[in-house]
Amino acid sequence: MKYYMAPLEEVTGYVFRNAYHRYFYPFDKYFAPFVAAKEQKGRLFNYKERNDILPENNRGLVLIPQILTNNSEAFIRTAKGMREFGYEEINLNLGCPSKTVVNGGRGSGFLQDREGLRKFLDEIFEQLDMKISIKTRLGRYDPEEIGPLMEIFNGYPLEELIIHPRVREDFYGGTPRLDAFSGAYEVRKAPLCYNGDIFTVEDLERIEREFPQITAVMIGRGVLRHPGLTGQLHGKHLPEKSVWEAFAGQLRDEYVRISINEEKALFKLKEIWSYLRWSFPESTIWDRQMKVAGDLETFLYGMRKLLDTYDPEKIPEKRGIPGLHNR
Ligand SMILES: Cc1cc2nc3c(=O)[nH]c(=O)nc-3n(C[C@H](O)[C@H](O)[C@H](O)COP(=O)(O)O)c2cc1C
Incomplete structure (x- = not known):
């Protein structure tokens, strides 16, 4: 397959x-x-x-x-x-x-x-x-x-x-x-x-x-x-927190690099994280801080806090999927 x-x-x-x-x-x-x-x-x-x-x-x-x-x-x-x-x-x-x-x-x-x-x-x-x-x-x-x-x-x-x-x-x-x-x-x-x-x-x-x-x-x-x-x-365990941190860091750096200003980078990151946040199902940081952040610094502060809640034992549940449960 x-x-x-x-x-x-x-x-x-x-x-x-x-x-x-x-x-x-x-x-x-x-x-x-x-x-x-x-x-x-x-x-x-x-x-x-x-x-x-x-x-x-x-x-x-x-x-x-x-x-x-x-x-x-x-x-x-x-x-x-x-x-x-x-x-x-x-x-x-x-x-x-x-x-x-x-x-x-x-x-x-x-x-x-x-x-x-x-x-x-x-x-x-x-x-x-x-x-x-x-x-x-x-x-x-x-x-x-x-x-x-x-x-x-x-x-x-x-x-x-x-x-x-x-x-x-x-x-x-x-x-x-x-x-x-x-x-x-x-x-x-x-x-x-x-x-x-x-x-x-x-x-x-x-x-x-x-x-x-x-x-x-x-x-x-x-x-x-x-x-x-x-x-x-493929039968693998969930990724470690360090993998998530490196991944999130690359997304942040690259969107900042290619966007004409911080506002555009923030917009892109919010779009991507509106999906990724479901890997952190226990946290309310997305709703409270990241989604509503008015500037990049506040968003990234929330993102670091969200990453800290990561639990590699917890498989994301089937909820919050656009077009599946929340429409
Ligand atoms: C926001 C969004 C953008 C999409 N853009 C494209 C696209 O450019 N080309 C395409 O063939 N399908 C596009 N799709 C459809 C997806 O490729 C896919 O067929 C759909 O999400 C169903 O698969 P999934 O349930 O695994 O997400 C898009 C879907 C969404 C939700």
């Missing part, structure tokens, strides 16, 4: 990815948050997108860049630009549920236009000499949509197919629709990767039991709130 880090826009960028890879159990592949392909010719990547995929910012790990578009020409141009950075595999985003993306017929909004999707895939597979994988939801409105979608996906030599078993209208709430995933599993041709709500060892065991032939699992929120999870899935 292979393990992949899920792409989370604004969260699993290169700073987080590198710090995670250095201090916790490494993933086999890291998927970069999407680059929205530009339809006009010209600059392919903005400053942030370019930095995120630059090889020198991703040394020693396998990164798969992801593209969001429904325009085959724009996809091909962007993929070629990525190949110039040395990437041989590209992922197509067919899952993003955000309103503007979906209304533009992209992400999970592209799933309802099956003829358009087939034409798009014909064109990109014909013109690109690269490995192409797809990350998809079950459909836009109805999980049954995955049936005809699988007929389409099975027509192409996909590097792999990653399915997040929700429809767009689910966003990240409710529970994954394993019945519909099972239908896709039965007819799959490409190597199949499961993604969604793996928060504990038991969650993984259930998926492995029900779908023994999947080749990979992709984990997002589960590892953000509990970065020791992947080690645990």
Whole structure:
């Protein structure tokens, strides 16, 4: 079984990815948050997108860049630009549920236009000499949509197919629709990767039991709130406090280094720690001090106090997961 880090826009960028890879159990592949392909010719990547995929910012790990578009020409141009950075595999985003993306017929909004999707895939597979994988939801409105979608996906030599078993209208709430995933599993041709709500060892065991032939699992929120999870899935103990301190220190230093001012660094750190804080379930320091901190110094003071509460015997419980229990 292979393990992949899920792409989370604004969260699993290169700073987080590198710090995670250095201090916790490494993933086999890291998927970069999407680059929205530009339809006009010209600059392919903005400053942030370019930095995120630059090889020198991703040394020693396998990164798969992801593209969001429904325009085959724009996809091909962007993929070629990525190949110039040395990437041989590209992922197509067919899952993003955000309103503007979906209304533009992209992400999970592209799933309802099956003829358009087939034409798009014909064109990109014909013109690109690269490995192409797809990350998809079950459909836009109805999980049954995955049936005809699988007929389409099975027509192409996909590097792999990653399915997040929700429809767009689910966003990240409710529970994954394993019945519909099972239908896709039965007819799959490409190597199949499961993604969604793996928060504990038991969650993984259930998926492995029900779908023994999947080749990979992709984990997002589960590892953000509990970065020791992947080690645990490999039978390791939870990380020591010193590991957490070094990890937290690298995140702090790197976000401060790349942010134009302290306010931006504070914003980024709050975003990341809104997930990481669940590894410190007994503490109220996040709510009382870190979340409400008005400046970086106060935030970091709270962070050090929070780290002091770390207990490597305590496995984070399944609570406080965005889209799972607190929405
Ligand atoms: C804040 C946020 C940003 C995300 N950004 C992306 C993205 O850029 N590309 C993508 O394919 N999926 C994106 N996703 C979806 C995740 O990759 C993943 O499919 C989803 O979180 C379910 O997996 P999990 O339950 O392991 O977190 C995002 C999810 C969240 C919550």
